Amino acid sequence: SKRIKTISVSRPVIYGNTAKKMGDTRPPNAPAEHTHIWTIFLRGPQNEDISYYIKQVVFKLHDTYPNSTRIINAPPFELTETGWGEFDINIKIHFIEDANEKVLSFYHRLRLHPYDMTQPNQEEIKSIFYDELVFNEPNEQFFQILMTK
Numbered sequence: 001s002k003r004i005k006t007i008s009v010s011r012p013v014i015y016g017n018t019a020k021k022m023g024d025t026r027p028p029n030a031p032a033e034h035t036h037i038w039t040i041f042l043r044g045p046q047n048e049d050i051s052y053y054i055k056q057v058v059f060k061l062h063d064t065y066p067n068s069t070r071i072i073n074a075p076p077f078e079l080t081e082t083g084w085g086e087f088d089i090n091i092k093i094h095f096i097e098d099a100n101e102k103v104l105s106f107y108h109r110l111r112l113h114p115y116d117m118t119q120p121n122q123e124e125i126k127s128i129f130y131d132e133l134v135f136n137e138p139n140e141q142f143f144q145i146l147m148t149k
C-alpha cells in the first residue's frame with residue numbers, strides 16, 4: 001500500500017548474548033573442545049511479542065559451525081549453541097510481508113569472557129543492547145499494524 005511520507009515509527013528491541021562456562025552439565029552432543037554454552041537473542045524490552053511485525057530472524061554464525069546460517073521463524077527469536085571462541089554474529093531481521101521493508105542486517109560480537117573488570121568472576125556473561133527499529137515512511141498497512149499494539 002501507499003507510503004506515508006511524513007511519518008516515522010520506531011519500535012524498541014533488546015538483542016545480544018548470554019554465556020556460561022560449561023561444567024559437568026554439557027549437552028551430550030557438545031564437542032570436547034567446546035568450553036561455553038551461549039544464547040543469542042532478539043526480543044521485546046519486556047519480553048513482549050514482536051512477531052506481529054517481525055517474521056523471521058537469521059543468525060549467521062562463524063563458518064566453523066555446521067549449518068552456520070540459523071533461521072528462526074517464530075518467537076522466541078533466539079539460538080543456543082556451545083563453542084570455544086568469540087566472533088561476530090550477523091543478525092538479519094525479516095519483517096512481515098505487509099511491511100514491504102528491506103531486511104535489516106547488523107552484527108553482534110558474541111562475548112564469552114568477562115570484559116567488565118569490576119566483576120571478573122561473574123558467572124553469567126551478558127552482552128546486551130537496547131536499540132530502536134525505525135520505520136521511515138511506513139506503508140499504510142504496516143502503519144496500521146504497528147499502531148494496533
Ligand code: SLL
Nearest residue numbers: 062064065066083084085086087
Ligand atoms: C577466534 N576468530 O579465533 C575466532 C573464531 C570460532 C568459534 C572463533 C566452535 C565451532 C565448532 C567455535 O566456538 N567457533 O566447533 O562448531 O577466536
